[in-house]
Amino acid sequence: MCGIIGYIGHRNAQDILLNGLRKLEYRGYDSTGIAVVTDQGMQVEKAQGRLAVLEGRLRSRPLHGRIGIGHTRWATHGGPSEVNAHPHKDREGKISVVHNGIIENYLPLKEELQSKGYSFVSETDTEVIAHLLADLYDGDIVSTVRRAVKRMRGAYALAVLCSEEPDKLIAVRLASPLIIGIGRGENFIGSDIPAILEYTRDVYILNDGEMAVLTNDGVDLMTIEGNLITREMVYVDWDVQTAEKAGYDHFMLKEIHEQPKAYRDTMGARINESDSRVILDEVRLTAEQLRRIQHIQIVACGTAYHAGLVGRQVMEQMVRVPTTVEVASEYRYRNPIINEHTLVIVVSQSGETADTLAALREAKRQGARVIAITNVVGSSAAREADDCIITWAGPEIAVASTKAYTTQLIVFYLLGMHFAQLMGTMDRSSIVEILKHMRQLPEQVQALLDQSERVRATAERLAEHEHLFYIGRGLDYAAAQEGSLKLKEISYIHSEAYAAGEMKHGTLALIEQGTPVIALATQTEVMEKTISNIIEVRARGAYVIGIAAQGNEELEKSVDEVFYIPRTLDLLTPALAIVPLQLLAYYAALARGNDVDKPRNLAKSVTVE
Numbered sequence: 001m002c003g004i005i006g007y008i009g010h011r012n013a014q015d016i017l018l019n020g021l022r023k024l025e026y027r028g029y030d031s032t033g034i035a036v037v038t039d040q041g042m043q044v045e046k047a048q049g050r051l052a053v054l055e056g057r058l059r060s061r062p063l064h065g066r067i068g069i070g071h072t073r074w075a076t077h078g079g080p081s082e083v084n085a086h087p088h089k090d091r092e093g094k095i096s097v098v099h100n101g102i103i104e105n106y107l108p109l110k111e112e113l114q115s116k117g118y119s120f121v122s123e124t125d126t127e128v129i130a131h132l133l134a135d136l137y138d139g140d141i142v143s144t145v146r147r148a149v150k151r152m153r154g155a156y157a158l159a160v161l162c163s164e165e166p167d168k169l170i171a172v173r174l175a176s177p178l179i180i181g182i183g184r185g186e187n188f189i190g191s192d193i194p195a196i197l198e199y200t201r202d203v204y205i206l207n208d209g210e211m212a213v214l215t216n217d218g219v220d221l222m223t224i225e226g227n228l229i230t231r232e233m234v235y236v237d238w239d240v241q242t243a244e245k246a247g248y249d250h251f252m253l254k255e256i257h258e259q260p261k262a263y264r265d266t267m268g269a270r271i272n273e274s275d276s277r278v279i280l281d282e283v284r285l286t287a288e289q290l291r292r293i294q295h296i297q298i299v300a301c302g303t304a305y306h307a308g309l310v311g312r313q314v315m316e317q318m319v320r321v322p323t324t325v326e327v328a329s330e331y332r333y334r335n336p337i338i339n340e341h342t343l344v345i346v347v348s349q350s351g352e353t354a355d356t357l358a359a360l361r362e363a364k365r366q367g368a369r370v371i372a373i374t375n376v377v378g379s380s381a382a383r384e385a386d387d388c389i390i391t392w393a394g395p396e397i398a399v400a401s402t403k404a405y406t407t408q409l410i411v412f413y414l415l416g417m418h419f420a421q422l423m424g425t426m427d428r429s430s431i432v433e434i435l436k437h438m439r440q441l442p443e444q445v446q447a448l449l450d451q452s453e454r455v456r457a458t459a460e461r462l463a464e465h466e467h468l469f470y471i472g473r474g475l476d477y478a479a480a481q482e483g484s485l486k487l488k489e490i491s492y493i494h495s496e497a498y499a500a501g502e503m504k505h506g507t508l509a510l511i512e513q514g515t516p517v518i519a520l521a522t523q524t525e526v527m528e529k530t531i532s533n534i535i536e537v538r539a540r541g542a543y544v545i546g547i548a549a550q551g552n553e554e555l556e557k558s559v560d561e562v563f564y565i566p567r568t569l570d571l572l573t574p575a576l577a578i579v580p581l582q583l584l585a586y587y588a589a590l591a592r593g594n595d596v597d598k599p600r601n602l603a604k605s606v607t608v609e
Contacts, residue, residue: 018055280418299331
């Protein structure tokens with residue numbers, strides 16, 4: 001959550017900062033601000049609301065300078081307001097700070113500074129950092145920052161600017177992502193790659209407990225203790241256009257339509273076409289090590305958790321190892337049973353989700369083997385896990401995840417078959433059959449996308465309702481939970497997903513005449529029972545929209561309307577059934593006039609607990 005940009009070089013800093021914030025606004029959009037060292041000293045301009053408000057102000061009173069920092073905020077300490085917006089500065093206006101994360105001991109630090117005569121104007125923990133730096137400043141901003149962060153507890157990424165030393169820009173990371181971009185005669189700080197990709201593809205990725213000192217001519221990497229670090233740069237080979245809308249009205253719609261390519265890219269070289277085998281060189285577990293695994297735990301948050309629900313059935317069906325799915329924010333606090341016979345799979349689009357990283361670290365501390373599934377090369381999860389599988393979804397900008405989720409499903413299918421090959425838990429013909437159908441998924445997704453106008457018409461009718469339900473059994477229930485989340489987070493329609501057989505145990509009381517129910521019925525083994533559950537809700541007046549595989553004409557008799565997905569193996573249906581549900585959520589949000597890419601109260605990367 002929140003976005004950081006920093007620049008030092010030969011160009012006008014304001015232009016670089018605003019352009020970077022445009023690329024980062026998906027990370028937070030409650031307020032924005034920049035600080036630039038000008039001929040008149042440190043100057044700060046902030047605004048509540050979207051970046052456009054700040055841009056409007058700067059058109060009439062621009063800031064001219066060649067070094068600066070910027071921030072787009074998702075509120076944690078203090079509500080969205082101009083006074084709580086970053087950057088924050090000390091009382092003399094010589095030091096300015098932008099910050100992602102939370103300083104857990106900010107209250108005792110604040111009380112200490114207040115006893116020394118410092119006054120505070122905001123409700124934020126970040127303003128404490130600015131005053132702490134001012135209190136410790138000894139004429140050397142680098143040593144001052146080192147001493148300040150040693151007094152801070154929590155998770156943070158910082159960019160620090162000092163008008164007394166306008167030839168330096170400082171970056172510090174602890175548990176919140178931060179990268180350094182290397183240019184010619186200029187250097188950059190960013191909380192995410194798209195912010196600086198227009199200017200450079202060469203980056204350093206800061207690790208926890210590290211800082212960087214940027215000048216026009218170079219970058220020094222060091223530990224917080226001041227020990228210099230040597231590290232190879234990472235070259236980012238993303239296409240700049242992949243982070244732009246490319247003619248679509250919203251990033252979310254673009255990313256839904258990118259799913260066929262994302263499926264192909266994620267499968268890619270991981271399927272050996274000559275002998276129909278899965279090749280996952282990223283996972284170094286041997287057959288002997290895998291046989292010692294007695295329990296698989298999948299740990300994730302939100303959409304990634306829903307991918308894990310599919311992953312659980314994949315692991316148990318293909319590998320025959322007991323598997324549980326855990327909500328990462330609850331995982332550590334229930335004293336989970338973890339040992340050297342546990343395999344923990346953490347799933348995070350960004351690889352920086354705070355709760356998921358905490359679970360990863362706890363699992364490793366207790367001796368478990370950890371595999372990370374993430375979309376970001378070089379992220380914390382990618383670096384800290386024993387093994388990492390990258391989902392080649394490409395940059396995902398919209399807050400509501402689509403292609404990251406579906407590529408996580410693809411990875412679970414591949415991982416399940418890879419383990420089955422090692423363990424001998426599936427016969428060769430079964431793996432060949434699954435891979436044959438997986439190769440068809442990109443074209444099948446495209447076929448669903450080509451029918452989006454019909455989904456739009458249904459979504460516009462649903463947009464008039466305030467409550468609806470999703471039901472399904474088995475893998476359909478997993479897909480229903482993700483479909484429901486998509487609708488809630490961008491349309492603000494209250495929806496709940498239920499295992500279809502559970503409705504009669506209480507929730508049927510909420511069904512009344514005209515209540516919309518979206519019923520997923522793609523699982524052959526439980527088809528008859530699912531249809532019985534659909535009849536139950538229809539008898540109470542529900543308007544039922546079915547999702548079924550082509551050829552399932554029986555369902556038509558029991559629903560008011562039906563969307564068909566291409567026929568595939570039952571195990572693979574979540575990778576198809578979710579597509580009309582994503583479109584349904586998108587078009588419902590559009591019909592209600594919502595900002596699809598930036599839903600209220602949410603941000604893309606949740607880097608605080």
